[in-house]
Amino acid sequence: MSHIARIYTPEPLVEGQEISLPAGQSRYLTRVMRLETGATVRVFNGAHGEWRCSLAGSPKSVVLVPQDQTRMQVSGPDLTLLFAPIKKARTDFIVEKATELGVRSIQPVFTDYCQTHRVRVDRFESLAIEAAEQTERMDVPSVHEARALPKVLSEWESNRPLIFCDESAEASPMETYSKQLHEKPAAILIGPEGGFSPKEREMLRSLDFVMPITLGPRILRAETAVVSALTLWQSLVGDWQKAPYLPESK
Amino acid sequence: MSHIARIYTPEPLVEGQEISLPAGQSRYLTRVMRLETGATVRVFNGAHGEWRCSLAGSPKSVVLVPQDQTRMQVSGPDLTLLFAPIKKARTDFIVEKATELGVRSIQPVFTDYCQTHRVRVDRFESLAIEAAEQTERMDVPSVHEARALPKVLSEWESNRPLIFCDESAEASPMETYSKQLHEKPAAILIGPEGGFSPKEREMLRSLDFVMPITLGPRILRAETAVVSALTLWQSLVGDWQKAPYLPESK
Incomplete structure (x- = not known):
């Protein structure tokens, strides 16, 4: 069933209650996927599970009619990614990968060495939606407006550990913190190319x-560090022991 | 010291023995890095450690003169990545990330669902060199000509476990195999978008x-699976407990 087109909508999913799609999604289903009236589309909204819907309306203004719920709503663990914006393609990549790796929210942070102050939250949201559709997750991570790192830290909820990927030699592997991380919300902070300034590192520590954790003996690019750190967390205390979210083939 | 330009050369590194650089590297050092005669460049060749060299010659034909060895030669663990070629940008990304994550060799494999049969080994080699320069490793992974998966499997050295990332639900997390993977050469196999065919999965199993291992409950893109699987291996039985390769600042 995973080859059936799958899209996200912010609308409620209720049996028989029509959803009118915007032009972009209409075009995607009729032009790219070449679906016609009566075709089945899988739809999720982050709240009401996944529904099998049938396609109606016109090619430019598709209407979806929810038929039956095929999967229950589930949400991944409470994990936030904090990252410093870098070059465009690599930042896009970070948002896509964080979504695939199951973060619940994404918080861009401005740091002393960050490479750009141009952050388009709407673009990140589109990328997160697209990645969520592809990766079979049942929700879309929330993307927050970029904020200065010291500001974010000053308002931190202290029961949420912040895993700080430090390129210096004095950090431990993530598994050192297994106990403290077990069954807790968490956040992972990845710096820009060039890492954190001495002032930031002192503040963080x-x-x-x-x-503070290490990601091995080689210097990783920021987007690699994102994938590595999220992988380690999901594998250590996240949801990687669970069965796939994929629906049964039917 | 990590801000000093760092390049790979296939030439021997011997004190005082000049190395003539090709046009591309000459241009990189003089045009991009804007280095002038007498500047210091860090150079490694995968055999003789890292050397501090001084720049001479002309802008289009740079000569480097090794001054002193600043780091000993080390090599990472014996890990091979097997991957099925996918779309160009994402394949490039796989080669770059595999290099950052310390694989010793890269073997493209053709599978039933692979998306392209065009594989440019010379391009992969350039990408691997560039990533090795950036990631501070002391060698460059070897890139092999693409081969059909059954052929590769038929000639497998049986003492090298092959970690097969299977999207089906019946696989275990990698840590299940810690003991069998401990202090052994290994290889990781990542399929194309769409995974492996039933015939391939049967053969592999x-x-x-x-x-066979699982990479969690969401569907990962091939390049994400590469980073995740290599991260888990390095963290579990690889070299991620070691101090950074970085030279002392001096």
Whole structure:
């Protein structure tokens, strides 16, 4: 069933209650996927599970009619990614990968060495939606407006450990913190190319909720560090022991 | 010291023995990095450690003169990546990330669902060199000519476990195999978009040296699966407990 087109909608999913799609999604289903009236589309909205819908309306203004719920709503673990914006293609990649790897929210942060201050939240949201559709998750991570790192840290909820990927030699592997991370919300902070400034590193290391970790002996690009750190967390205390979200083939 | 330009050369590194650079590297050092005669460049060749060299020659034909060895030669663990070629940008990304994550060799494999049969080994080699320069590793992974998966499997050295990332639900997390993977050469196999054919999966699962693993409940794109699987291996039995390769600042 995973080859059936799958899209996200912000609308409620209720049996028989029509959903009018915007032009972009209409075009995608009729032009790219070449679906015609009566075709089946899988739809999720982050709240009401996944529904099998049938396609109606016109090619430019598709209407979807929910038929039956095929999957229950589930949500991944409470994990936030904080990252410093870098070059465009690589930042896009970070948003896509964070979505695939199951983060619940994405918070861009401005740091001393960050490479750009242009952050388009609407673009990140589109990328997150597209990645969520592809990766079979049942929700879309929320993307927050970019904020300065010190501001974010000053308002931190102290029961949420912040895993800080430090390129210096004095950090421990993530598994050192297994116990403290077990069954807790968490966040992972990845710096820009060039890492964090001495001032930032000092500040981070002075905070009780910060856990500095190492990502091995080679220097990783920021987007690689994102995937590696999220992988380690999901594997250590996240949902990687669970069965796939994929629906039964039918 | 990591901000000093760092390049790979296939030439021997011997004190005082000049190395003539090809046009591309000459241009990189003089035009992009804007280095002038007498500037310091870090150079490695995968055999003789890293050397501090001084720049001479002309802007279009740079000569480097090795001054002193600043790092000993080390090599990462014996890990091979097998992957099925996908779309160009994402394949490039796989080669770059595999290099950052310390694989020793890269073997493209043709599978039933692979998306392209055009594989340019010379391009992969350039990408691997560039990534090795950036990631501070002391060698460059070898890139092999693409081969058909059954052919590769038929000539497999049986003492090298092949970790097979299977999207089906019946696989175990990688840590299940910690003992069998400990202090052994290994290889990781990542399929194309759409995964492996039923025939391929049956063949893979029938082989003693194959260890099917899961990469969590969401569907990962091929390039994400590469980074995740290599991260787990490096973290579990690879070199991620070691101190960085970075030279001392001096």
